[in-house]
Amino acid sequence: MQELLPGDQSTFNNLKTKIAEVYHLSGYQEIETPAIERTDILLAKAGGDTEKQIYKVIKTSESADKADQALRFDHTVPLARYVVEHENDLSFPFKVAQIGPNYRGERAQKGRFREFYQCDIDIIGRDQLPIAYDADIISTLLQTFDSFELDTPVLARISNRKILSGLLSHLSLTDKSKEIHSIIDHAEKVTPEKTKFDFEQLGLDQPTIKKLLNLIDLRGSRSEVIAALNNLDIIDPLFLEGVNELDQVLYLLESTGLTDQISADLQIIRGLDYYTGTVFEFILPEHKNIGSVCGGGRYENLASHFTEKKFPGVGGSIGLTRLFYILNEKHLLLTTPEHLIDYAVIPISEREYDEAFNVAAKLRRKHRSTTIVLTDKKLGDKISYATKLARSGIIIGEEEVNSKILKAKDFTTGETTELNIEVVSNPEDFWAD
Amino acid sequence: MQELLPGDQSTFNNLKTKIAEVYHLSGYQEIETPAIERTDILLAKAGGDTEKQIYKVIKTSESADKADQALRFDHTVPLARYVVEHENDLSFPFKVAQIGPNYRGERAQKGRFREFYQCDIDIIGRDQLPIAYDADIISTLLQTFDSFELDTPVLARISNRKILSGLLSHLSLTDKSKEIHSIIDHAEKVTPEKTKFDFEQLGLDQPTIKKLLNLIDLRGSRSEVIAALNNLDIIDPLFLEGVNELDQVLYLLESTGLTDQISADLQIIRGLDYYTGTVFEFILPEHKNIGSVCGGGRYENLASHFTEKKFPGVGGSIGLTRLFYILNEKHLLLTTPEHLIDYAVIPISEREYDEAFNVAAKLRRKHRSTTIVLTDKKLGDKISYATKLARSGIIIGEEEVNSKILKAKDFTTGETTELNIEVVSNPEDFWAD
Numbered sequence: 090m091q092e093l094l095p096g097d098q099s100t101f102n103n104l105k106t107k108i109a110e111v112y113h114l115s116g117y118q119e120i121e122t123p124a125i126e127r128t129d130i131l132l133a134k135a136g137g138d139t140e141k142q143i144y145k146v147i148k149t150s151e152s153a154d155k156a157d158q159a160l161r162f163d164h165t166v167p168l169a170r171y172v173v174e175h176e177n178d179l180s181f182p183f184k185v186a187q188i189g190p191n192y193r194g195e196r197a198q199k200g201r202f203r204e205f206y207q208c209d210i211d212i213i214g215r216d217q218l219p220i221a222y223d224a225d226i227i228s229t230l231l232q233t234f235d236s237f238e239l240d241t242p243v244l245a246r247i248s249n250r251k252i253l254s255g256l257l258s259h260l261s262l263t264d265k266s267k268e269i270h271s272i273i274d275h276a277e278k279v280t281p282e283k284t285k286f287d288f289e290q291l292g293l294d295q296p297t298i299k300k301l302l303n304l305i306d307l308r309g310s311r312s313e314v315i316a317a318l319n320n321l322d323i324i325d326p327l328f329l330e331g332v333n334e335l336d337q338v339l340y341l342l343e344s345t346g347l348t349d350q351i352s353a354d355l356q357i358i359r360g361l362d363y364y365t366g367t368v369f370e371f372i373l374p375e376h377k378n379i380g381s382v383c384g385g386g387r388y389e390n391l392a393s394h395f396t397e398k399k400f401p402g403v404g405g406s407i408g409l410t411r412l413f414y415i416l417n418e419k420h421l422l423l424t425t426p427e428h429l430i431d432y433a434v435i436p437i438s439e440r441e442y443d444e445a446f447n448v449a450a451k452l453r454r455k456h457r458s459t460t461i462v463l464t465d466k467k468l469g470d471k472i473s474y475a476t477k478l479a480r481s482g483i484i485i486g487e488e489e490v491n492s493k494i495l496k497a498k499d500f501t502t503g504e505t506t507e508l509n510i511e512v513v514s515n516p517e518d519f520w521a522d
Numbered sequence: 523m524q525e526l527l528p529g530d531q532s533t534f535n536n537l538k539t540k541i542a543e544v545y546h547l548s549g550y551q552e553i554e555t556p557a558i559e560r561t562d563i564l565l566a567k568a569g570g571d572t573e574k575q576i577y578k579v580i581k582t583s584e585s586a587d588k589a590d591q592a593l594r595f596d597h598t599v600p601l602a603r604y605v606v607e608h609e610n611d612l613s614f615p616f617k618v619a620q621i622g623p624n625y626r627g628e629r630a631q632k633g634r635f636r637e638f639y640q641c642d643i644d645i646i647g648r649d650q651l652p653i654a655y656d657a658d659i660i661s662t663l664l665q666t667f668d669s670f671e672l673d674t675p676v677l678a679r680i681s682n683r684k685i686l687s688g689l690l691s692h693l694s695l696t697d698k699s700k701e702i703h704s705i706i707d708h709a710e711k712v713t714p715e716k717t718k719f720d721f722e723q724l725g726l727d728q729p730t731i732k733k734l735l736n737l738i739d740l741r742g743s744r745s746e747v748i749a750a751l752n753n754l755d756i757i758d759p760l761f762l763e764g765v766n767e768l769d770q771v772l773y774l775l776e777s778t779g780l781t782d783q784i785s786a787d788l789q790i791i792r793g794l795d796y797y798t799g800t801v802f803e804f805i806l807p808e809h810k811n812i813g814s815v816c817g818g819g820r821y822e823n824l825a826s827h828f829t830e831k832k833f834p835g836v837g838g839s840i841g842l843t844r845l846f847y848i849l850n851e852k853h854l855l856l857t858t859p860e861h862l863i864d865y866a867v868i869p870i871s872e873r874e875y876d877e878a879f880n881v882a883a884k885l886r887r888k889h890r891s892t893t894i895v896l897t898d899k900k901l902g903d904k905i906s907y908a909t910k911l912a913r914s915g916i917i918i919g920e921e922e923v924n925s926k927i928l929k930a931k932d933f934t935t936g937e938t939t940e941l942n943i944e945v946v947s948n949p950e951d952f953w954a955d
Contacts, residue, residue, distance in 0.1 A: 460549025
């Protein structure tokens, strides 16, 4: 599990706060489900590896067989349960944000932890959800990355799974759909020759392989990619629907001035199932080896395991714990958030404690972060402690109390600013010259 | 477990943010330990009921007997482990804040949940920690409650356990110390006659009982209570130390202008062990039946279970989940935080979607929270949806696009404000008259 020292924790919390702010700015309502859910609810969706990685939760007095609760491993399953449970109290489309830790007992590896923060946004419709909402999700996530002020660009690679599915239908390959999706999903991690070989192994003929390779090679601006797709002259309705949806999403993102940060990219698949339309993935093009730093897409039905009702949705997720690890490792945070506080008030002796508390209280009320150094050490030791925590120090001794003049010394520049102790009594006029 | 609808969640998060802000303003560094800790570490301190309430955590493949991990039940044990583990990377006194959920499998009851947020601050010294820090904890917690803007006053009741311990030593009753502390700890929940009876049952004589009842009846301003304690003419050194410490803490709190919000109160004990000096508890005097809404005190040694080194500390905790429940139930939040966002942009048809995205992006960049209504419903339905989420609506139709004039309509007052669509292109001059 990740555990941070106060300086890094401050940077981490800063990113988390920025995410929450942009999500809120874009009209997503934050909810928080309990970390502990009923196991049968969590397992309704989970399968394979996920199921093995789930942490079950039992009270000391219980036996493990009776363990009917577990820690959530993502935000999607709890969200599905939440939407079904509170349907009548929500307004649809429900734009929702979830920011919090999830738990998977997977083998620890670089940047992957067993407790990890996921920062999700989703838009859930009732019965139907217009395609334009997909653009809202992607633009909000791009704005979130903007707010991080990274020292490297971010690119959203966007596709629509209906295009490939339509092409496979057109090629009468729907029965091999699962295998083909799987090969394309892995294509980026292997050479083009290996992908070609995989297709051959599947028994596809060379013209078909060429069509598939041509498709997944399509990437670029909206105008380029949409023109190229139209030039394929495929009249399968699902294919055309996918092209049209992709076109709309890209068009709306261009309308928000994001042209440089988006790319149509037909290689994007995002796993084998779940997503049914729009799919996207963010990368840092200058650091391709990192892989995806954000991803998501459109799903037909959020809560099919819990209800007959249909809740189509679109969503995206930032894996904050892994992202923070990467940004730190690669030094990609342009401005490291300042974890030093504004002031350390340093009374020389106990005789000035009352004045120190008084001054600190006033500084805090004026939203200046302030600590008071109350150790009975030598002044030098007190200042040395203060420089580790604060940008400026305010020493208070007998002289300062008598002269009614306080000096705030900037620990970095050495510059001092005068504060009048009398004026300090009037918070309105605090910052006297 | 508690689960909130978006409006209540917004209020809850607002309180949590205020707590984090005041803690930061007062120079406490926020840390976050994993929710999952090794069971032996958690059990080092826990005993009795707590141990029974611990949630053990096991992977699906493991048997319960091997469960060597569990969910933290408070922030104190993880903090002790953190301080010992990271000692060399921390500056002491270490002023630390922890805000997050803890878990106890206790029987659910009103306002008590199995997942509950605790918001702790602590100051940890190495070898020693001056008494003045106790005042820093209490003043920070009082400022935190101020930031909630409650419709009712808050009072910090403050005592020092050395006073009672010193008196018991003076009365040669140290062997009955545990029982006497227990009776006093419960005295507030029973009649004075019952307390007297409990003392009698313990075999105390009437003069002794009178002295104890007189002591725990002492409450009031610093000057009154300290004078009354001095008038007892007890020369036990622990007693005198306690009186002196209490005096100093109250004096420093008065220096920060908190005289009306504090009361010396010798009835405060805060449980049977752990605390060794200052103890305090916040109440809402107009709602005494609620009991304590915040509490804490001084402890001799944070990490005695993990190390030979001595880490004395002082801390306090706000049980946010229960507090939120109470404040909601009693309607004590003076200003309910606004969970509506600023704007809903409502394009009349798909032809205005691009303009809607464009306007929304600009509003968001100017830190106005904005959603776009993209459902293909009738305008009336779109507006009805918008009023549930936003304070103002901006309808965009053909006319608005042509005239380059947008109107933001306040859903409550009906007032409209004009925005110039051309000017919208220049974010600097956004708010045209």
